[in-house]
Amino acid sequence: MVLYCIWHSMSKVTKSSSNNGSATCLTPTKSLVRGVTKQEFNDFCEGDEDPMLKFLAEELQARQACNINNTSLTVINEIQEEIIYQNTFRIEPSYEFLPDQVSNIIKITLTEKLKGLDYDPTLCPTLACDLSESIKEIVKKRTNFPRHKLVSFVVIGERCDQGAIMGSRCVWNVKFDGYASSSYQNDTLFAVGVLYAVYLE
Known part of the structure; x- marks a missing residue:
């Protein structure tokens, strides 16, 4: 299975000019990570009704229009064997001290x-x-x-x-x-x- 990792940036709207004229782009101010499946990625590219995916699709189109060389949006085609999970913030142990x-x-x-x-x-x-x-x-x-x-x-x-x-x-x-x-x-x-x-x- 191919895993697509989309770095979702909390952005602000700015105006910039390119060879094709002026366009509206999003300037990233804070980055978050979101993992999606291949089907979700296809839906995201097609502008699915999911609000989050729709927002990401609009952001991607705005960046492409501005010719932004932004590394915050990447597609990873290979999955590492070891999966690193985020902290669960568990407040109770799952085992008993003996x-x-x-x-x-x-x-x-x-x-x-x-x-x-x-x-x-x-x-x-x-x-x-x-x-x-x-x-x-x-x-x-x-x-x-x-x-x-x-x-x-x-x-x-x-x-x-x-x-x-x-x-x-x-x-x-x-x-x-x-x-x-x-x-x-x-x-x-x-x-x-x-x-x-x-x-x-």
């Missing part, structure tokens, strides 16, 4: 990276940053949350017979946003990983 699944990913990642490792105050800050990035990338690959902004962080501390409490506060939409967390500990250290998922409208 904290249990993300918590399992955090738990496995912390265990694999920290198993058998002793606490080192010089190594752990860098290791915490690396773990935070790893958790975020793994969640992106293994889950399907394309419209959520993911923010993760990891805290690693030393175990010295003390207690630790972590807390956080967020301002978000309780219906669509969420978080997941998990922890790991051995004889010398403890680690807590948290990932926040904030829906992007």
